[in-house]
Amino acid sequence: MSVTHRYTISGMTCQNCVRHVTRALSSLPGVTAVDVNLEKGSATVESSAPIPFDKVQAAVSEAGYEASDGSDPAMRRPAGTPAAPANSDEPALTPDRTSPTGPLRRTSFRVEGMHCATCVFTIEKTLRKDPGVTRANVNLATESCDLTFDPEKTTLDRIFSAVREAGYTPLLPDAEAVQIEYRKERNGLLLTAVLAGILLLLHHRTDREWILLLSVLLQGIGGWTFYRGALAALKQKTANMDTLVALGTTAALLTTIFHAFGLTPDDMVMTQALLLFFIRSGKFLEAWVKARARSLLTQTVSVLPEKAILVLPDKSTRPIPLSELTDGSTVLVPRGERIPADGTLLDPEAWVDLSLVTGESLPVRKTAGEDLIGGATNAGSPFRLQVTGTGKDTVVFRILSMVQEAQTGRPPVQRLADRISAIFVPSVIALALLSFLIFRLTTGNFHLALMALIGVLVVACPCALGLATPTAILVGTARALRMGIVFRKGEAIETLSRIDLLALDKTGTLTEGTFSDIRWTPSPSFLMSPENTLREEVLAAVQQSSHPVSQAIGISLSTQGVSPQGHPSVQETPGKGLIARWTGKEGATLHIGNLSFLRDSGIDAPESFTDLSLSGVLVGVARNGVLAGTFSLSDTLRPEAEHVLRYFSSQGVEVHLLTGDGEQEARRIARLAGISPDRVHAALSPEEKRNRIRQWEDGGRTVAMAGDGINDAGALAQASVGIAVANATALTRENGDILLLGNHLLRLEDAHRAATRTMAKIRQNLGWAFLYNLLGIPLAGGALYPFFHVFVPPYYSGLAMSLSSVTVVANALSLTFSIRETPVPPASSDKTLPEEQPSPGSA
Missing domain, CATH: 3.30.70.100 (Alpha-Beta Plaits)
Known part of the structure; x- marks a missing residue:
């Protein structure tokens, strides 16, 4: 078999x-x-x-x-498991998976000295030679390495030593590392500019010996960084951008040296000086733009204040550093100040501005006992907070970890650049030598042949290929985060950009999930049962469920003064219902769920009850196997739903409704939202939702599934890309490749727009990188000379090489302006605010 x-x-x-x-x-x-x-x-x-x-x-x-x-969970860090933060002094070592010798470990660290995609390839190749390393993923844009290793077979010291031997510097995450790199490039450029300027001014005005001395000094100071990188690549039997620059500038220096001894008719002082100046200028601009791009993320998540106001037992207050704050502490948050940590509200009411965390544009009202997110701003009166999470345990830090995870991934579009980069530098060296031989043999002019050689070497830029994808993802994910959109996987960006079918859950996704009218209809056969006891039992049962329907029923009963009865054990079937059991002498069993769930449990539920809620959700309650009655709940379509669905239709995306609710309720909501009746799939269990998505994918469709993350875990996992409309305070239990933290369906539109525009920038970047090389290499190699007797000087080639990298990174940086969130429409004047809604109907 x-x-x-x-x-x-x-x-x-x-x-x-x-x-x-x-x-x-x-x-x-x-x-x-x-x-x-x-x-x-x-x-x-x-x-x-x-x-x-x-x-x-x-x-x-x-x-x-x-x-x-x-x-293998190594391919995806569980939500809530922190990566190394930007301001940490230690690498993030987390349990990852097991191997025959024991558990594997995962770590992230910065790598200094990378310049192009070949550097990425070299480091990954070096690390994979270590038998203890099971996975290595190097990202050029973030200058970081994310790897998994077996601590029984290797150590961090050995890994770091291997990276150093490859010619690069491994660094533990450091908030100042980006600025250090920027200052280093700035200082190097200044020294190079001064020496190059002196050399050009004195050229033809002083003795050859002084020109020779200045040329050697310039090469040592301005070109040392390229020699170091080239030698390191040579040790690994590879070549990179440093190799090309080192060869080109050295050839110019040697020509000047030979000229000083009368061996060549001309020198190449101008070529050498301008080449080093232009290339160092490009590296400086690239460092500046990359630092600007990376700072977008740290600006977004660095929202925690430096101090907190601690409330002492005698009710007095004392400011303390945030590092001294512990779980269980009580802090005071003044008006206009940011919340210092995650916690639970102790006062009756608070108004919180979540815009910097979830993208919510208006303050949100919170009541006593609700969770609050560190980094949000107090938009109302001062309030007290009991701390439940600090530092790495905060929602903000978990969001940062997720975004960093996405930024280390490689979408499929990067594979083309990776394949080209692996053979790019050797091919360029071969083309440079070929250009030299052609000019030497056809013209007999050594100087022209040497210019062709140097020009081809320095015009080619594998940096642009290496930066094209990761820089765009870096900027795109950081910008999306500012709108309350968390891409948990880099490949989710590419997948979302090319979906052709969007499946939506109903309750809590397409609708508000807050039920405005809740009514109880008792069963005629159950009139002799004690009504008060039943309501208390129902409340005790639904309080243990996180489903919006259960929560709505619980709130309705609580507002009527009902108290929960005992502590039942609850078994919940997602999307269908729950069974609650009480132990003791007079223990009872309660079934609460849709009517199909009750019937599957052997409970007689007459068809007549189906007609009692033509415009809402119907929930049956059975006690000890006998139907006691039904709750009918009316849900409301989100006001922005119709606009969002029109947007996806305009993008050629089919929109389908998948819901566990009955056919009539599903069609009512679909009609209001503008979804065609033939795209409504009602009365589906979670497994049936998953199977429906699998059928679409088997038919060649690219499917996005958007749900509340509670009952839709299977469907979200099955879909090509899963989108969870998430509650930020419950971030760790959410499923999905993308999280929408704001309480607006408009973020779904924004996520799709961010993905499509990020992918557009990636394609533009790859196009720029290929265009620079397709045009630059022939021009630098003297393609115009046979026809027009025009030769592009090598220092122009150096300028073009520098500009190619800067163009690619700056083009990615423009995403900060091109990705804009859709304004949340103001609530209509006749709409009652949630906190002002009348009490639900009697139960």
């Missing part, structure tokens, strides 16, 4: 990689067939008997790649 195994393979960039992985998997005993897919990054293996995953992992790892069996 044949056994089929499916794995995710990381690290493949071309068809050679496919062959290596196929050969590694085919070598395993019992394997009868192997199918490796480059685009999907997957492998399907058929064997005559089950194969232990550790053997598969070892074989693939030995080939230089990484295998996951789909249950």
Whole structure:
């Protein structure tokens, strides 16, 4: 009997990689067939008997790649597990998964000295040589490395040593690292500019010996950084941008030296001086723009104040540093000040501005006992807060961890750039030598041949290819965060940008999730039961559920003075209902849910009850197997829903409604929202929702599923991209690749727009990078000379190389202006605010 195994393979960039992985998997005993897919990054293996995953992992790892069996949490950090923060002095070491020798560990650290995509390739190749490293992902835009390793086989010291030997500097996360890099490039540029200026001024005005001395000094000061990078790459048997610049400027210096000894008719002082000045200028501008891009994220999440006002037992207050704040402390938040930590409101009321955290544009009213988010601003009277989370345990820090996780990922569009970068530098060196030989043989002019050689070497820029994707993702995710949108995976951006079908949950997603009219209809056969006891039991049961319907029923009963009866054990079936059981002498069993749930539980629910709620949700209650009655609840369509659905229709995206509610209620909401009746799928269980999405995907559709994250975990996981309309204070339990933190469906539109515009910038960046090289290399190589006797000087090539990187990064930075959030429409004057709503109907 044949056994089929499916794995995710990381690290493949071309068809050679496919062959290596196929050969590694085919070598395993019992394997009868192997199918490796480059685009999907997957492998399907058929064997005559089950194969232990550790053997598969070892074989693939030995080939230089990484295998996951789909249950590998290393590919996705659980929500709430912190990455290394920007201001931490230690790497974030977190339990990741297990190996045959013990648990694996995950860490993130900065890497200084990277210049291009080849540097990324070199570092990843170096790290994967270590048998203890199971995964390494280097990001050029954030200058960081995210890896998983086995502490039984290797150590951080050994990993850091390997990175240093490769010619790069591993650094623990440091808030000042970006500024240090910027200042270093600025100082290097200033020294280079001064020496280059002196050299150009004195050229032809002083002795050759002085020109020679100044040229060597300029090369040592302005070009040392390129020599260091080139030598490090040479040790790893690779080449990078530093190699190209070092070769080009050295050739210019050698020509000047030969001229000083009368061996060549001309020198290349101007070429050398301007090349180093332009290239160092480009590196400085690139450092400035990258620092500006990275600061977008830190500006967004650095919202916690430096101090907190501690309330002492005698009611007096004392300001303390935020580092001294502990869980359980009581703090006072003055008007206009930011909340110093996550906590629970102790006073009856507070008005909170969440705009810097969730994108909410208007203050939100909170009542005693509700959770508050650190970093939000007190927009009302001073209030007291009991601290429940500080530092790494705050929602803000968890959001930062998620966004950093997304920024370290590589979307599929990056694969093209990765494949090209791996062969780019050797190809450029070959083209430079070819240009030199052609000019030397056809013109006999050594000076022209040398200009062609230098020009080709310095005009090519693998930096632009390496920066095209990660910089755009860095800026796009940071800008989205400011609007209350959290991309948890980098590939979610690309997937969301190309969806052609959007599936929406109803309650709490398409609708408000706050039920304005709740009515109780008793069953005629249950009139002899004690009504008060039943209501108390219902309240005790629904208080243990987080579903909006259960919460609405609980609030309705509580406002009528009902107290919960005992502490039942509750078993909840997502999307259907719950069963509550009381123990003791007179223990009861309560079934609460939709009528199909009651009927599946063997309870007689007459069809006549279905007609009692033609414009709302119907929830049945049965006590000890007998139907006691029903709650009818009226939900309200979100006012912005129709606008959002029109937007997706205009983008060519089909919108479908998936709900567990009855057909009549689903069609009512769909009609109000403008969803076609043939795209309404009602009375679905969570598993049926998941199956429906799977059917669409099997048919070739790219599906986004948007839900409240409570009952839709399976559907969100199945969809090509899952979007959770999240409650920020419950962030750790949310599912989905994308979280919408604001309480507006407009953020769904904004997320799609942010994804499409980010992908547009990535394509533009890749286009710019390819265009620079396609035009620059032939021009620098002397393509115009045979026709017009015009030769592009090498220092123009250096200027073009610098501008290519700056153009790509600056183009990505423009996302901060092109991604704009949709204004939240003001509430109509006749709409009652939530806190002013009348009491629900009698129960």
